[in-house]
Amino acid sequence: GDSVTQMEGPVTLSEEAFLTINCTYTATGYPSLFWYVQYPGEGLQLLLKATKADDKGSNKGFEATYRKETTSFHLEKGSVQVSDSAVYFCALIDTGRRALTFGSGTRLQVQP
Amino acid sequence: GAGVSQSPSNKVTEKGKDVELRCDPISGHTALYWYRQSLGQGLEFLIYFQGNSAPDKSGLPSDRFSAERTGGSVSTLTIQRTQQEDSAVYLCASSLISRNTGELFFGEGSRLTVL
Numbered sequence: 001g002d003s004v005t006q007m008e009g010p011v012t013l014s015e016e017a018f019l020t021i022n023c024t025y026t027a028t029g030y031p032s033l034f035w036y037v038q039y040p041g042e043g044l045q046l047l048l049k050a051t052k053a054d055d056k057g058s059n060k061g062f063e064a065t066y067r068k069e070t071t072s073f074h075l076e077k078g079s080v081q082v083s084d085s086a087v088y089f090c091a092l093i094d095t096g097r098r099a100l101t102f103g104s105g106t107r108l109q110v111q112p
Numbered sequence: 113g114a115g116v117s118q119s120p121s122n123k124v125t126e127k128g129k130d131v132e133l134r135c136d137p138i139s140g141h142t143a144l145y146w147y148r149q150s151l152g153q154g155l156e157f158l159i160y161f162q163g164n165s166a167p168d169k170s171g172l173p174s175d176r177f178s179a180e181r182t183g184g185s186v187s188t189l190t191i192q193r194t195q196q197e198d199s200a201v202y203l204c205a206s207s208l209i210s211r212n213t214g215e216l217f218f219g220e221g222s223r224l225t226v227l
Contacts, residue, residue, distance in 0.1 A: 004154070043115070043220045045217075046214075091214070098162070099160050100216065
């Protein structure tokens, strides 16, 4: 079945540091890939997505590239801010499926 | 309100009791999902409603779990004879488009603690 594996957290960085959160997936079809973010006290919200191989999703300075050859969708940001502190979830929806499959989430803590 | 609303935000119950969790989706959204988030785990899909179609119940963990959606809007997730392993945050999400492109709008969740 479909699955998503994320690096375990928490990830603790200083402000302006470079961020990478690794995500790899297993799917039987041609999935679309997503990153969702959950800020403290808020519901999950879509951060970015990519629907086919080699697509790059980007939003709020975050980027992720759909790599079919390595079945990966790593999240990156060049310079993190304290306000980026949140839990980040990688997810996919496979061909013909109705529901997203989520990873376990990675907590990011950015210190001033 | 403008977003997905869930109630209660917190529920503490004794083992063996029944609980009901409510979700009020964004107005006009045809699809509604329930997920469960346990400590240290990812989001586990429970059930999906789309318009007037039969719900996809494939994620419900046992027959103690059921859900309904009345009038294509508000949904209630019911857990009968709660067990300690049911303790989790129950998340509801809705989406506008019938063909799921993956953009879901989530509520803040209902945290259930079974003592």
